[in-house]
């Protein structure tokens with residue numbers, strides 16, 4: 001994979017020009033149609049900028065995020081050819097940091113569950129996951145060093161796990177979702193994919209102008225609480241093995257590691273996540289669902305059909321649970337620095353019809369806490385499986401530093 005940190009170092013040393021760095025990605029992305037199909041479209045004339053921490057860094061943008069220079073089609077026929085007037089703020093933030101937007105990566109329709117045709121770079125018989133399918137796959141396939149995705153359930157962390165790349169779903173609202181097609185305004189979060197944790201941190205730091213997010217050369221040894229999320233059901237063997245492998249590696253590296261049970265209200269928040277997501281989706285997709293019903297992607301249309309009965313009272317009760325759970329979760333971090341949990345039930349499912357289950361991701365999206373995927377092992381069929389490092393709301397630097405610790409422990 002292409003390391004953002006390595007590109008930055010070589011460009012700073014003059015060993016690599018920003019133009020050459022962009023040229024390498026253009027060549028790989030240009031060949032993509034014949035490989036895994038991670039891009040909806042790309043800019044053959046993409047040019048490097050000469051200044052900024054992300055000069056020479058080619059970035060893929062999930063195709064629900066508005067771009068002014070190329071269409072934003074939401075992975076849906078209803079929006080074919082749709083051309084936004086302006087770049088979304090997160091796209092402008094990348095450009096202002098010197099990045100080059102090289103193309104639009106594939107997304108499941110409206111970032112829901114109707115799959116893309118994109119292949120998992122590690123095993124073409126399997127899905128790369130969703131909904132940020134192309135972003136995870138393009139980084140994993142060494143086409144680009146950085147990509148943007150979004151998460152409402154598990155759409156950053158799960159495909160990152162399936163594709164063996166680092167990724168962050170940052171704290172809620174650290175990145176603006178203006179100009180991002182809304183699924184659920186309480187849940188939608190913009191995230192980043194890169195080859196390693198330090199690379200993700202460099203990208204997020206540059207976008208947000210927050211130098212404190214950069215992972216320092218030496219990171220503190222964290223106190224880790226392992227959360228199995230038994231309330232979400234048992235994982236597959238490869239998922240359980242990934243969590244155990246990461247826990248044991250962290251312990252061997254000197255971290256204190258112990259299993260932590262979640263307060264009941266937090267488990268209840270896991271249960272009510274779909275109520276929040278689907279109640280808000282009915283409003284977010286009202287125009288598509290009511291004015292373009294027949295053209296709607298079938299799985300999302302079916303999900304909206306089934307969730308019509310959610311009442312405002314149900315929603316209000318769910319939101320109250322979420323608020324109480326966030327308060328209870330913050331107290332959990334009095335005992336540990338970070339949590340360590342599953343990124344997915346196991347390796348990527350076979351076939352392209354199903355992008356996987358967000359059951360281990362969705363709680364943390366509702367809690368709004370920073371989550372970082374760390375590749376943990378390679379399962380049968382050469383398929384990666386990751387784990388998730390979680391810190392308190394607003395402690396994104398802590399999540400990245402602890403994730404880097406776990407990543408280093410797994411490499412030793």
Ligand SMILES: NC(=O)CC(=O)O
Pocket residue numbers: 111112113130131150151152153154155156183355358
């Ligand atoms: N947008 C999402 O997060 C949906 C998913 O998890 O597949």
